[in-house]
Amino acid sequence: MASKRVFVVFVLPIIFSLIIGSVVLGGILQKPDRELNMWPMSTEHGISHNLAIEIIGLSKQYSTTEPVEIQVQVNDSSFSCGDLYITIYASGKNEVITQGGFFEQCMASGNKIIPVDEQFSETIKTPGSYEIVVEMVSKQLKNISTKGTFTVK
Known part of the structure; x- marks a missing residue:
């Protein structure tokens, strides 16, 4: 009788939980444009909405003579200093x-815009679609990204 109660x-709730889960x-993964992302840091479309770090000044379109100039705003108070990496990829390719x-970027009190006293500016001469990835890594090796x-026309 005790084994039936056990x-x-x-056991029965565990089995039901696994089946329902x-x-x-x-069902969720069958919907279009859905994927299993175990570490959700950002989205694929436009600028992501990661509140810990944001891209400032990114336009949707540039010409081949116009530089891509951005800054980054860090809203995570646990990041007082760290290394900032900005990478541009050809969209759909790695x-x-x-x-x-930009190494050892420290946010001054009240100012969370980086790079400090520097600027990221890059002109892309080949038309196409591009993805820009911004990552901040702290001295404790904690990272946030977006x-x-x-597009460049």
Whole structure:
């Protein structure tokens, strides 16, 4: 009799939870443009809405003579200093077009805009669709990132 109680109280709820969880997850992943992202840091479309770090000044479209100039705003108070990496990829490919590193960026009190006293500016001469990824890595190796997309015509 005790083994039936153990089965009903402990084992049966685990089995039902796994079945229901699998059905729900399977249904969600069947929707278009959905993927299983275990570490959600950003989205694929336009500028992501990661509140810890944001891209400032990114336009949706540039000409081949116009430089891509951005700044980054860090809203996470646990990041007082860190290294900033900005990488531009050809959209849909893992081909790096350009990368910039700004080391030991410390946010002054009240100013959370980086790079401090520097500027990321890059002119892309080949028309196409591009993705820009911004990542901030703290001295404790904690990182936050976001990305955005733009086109060059």
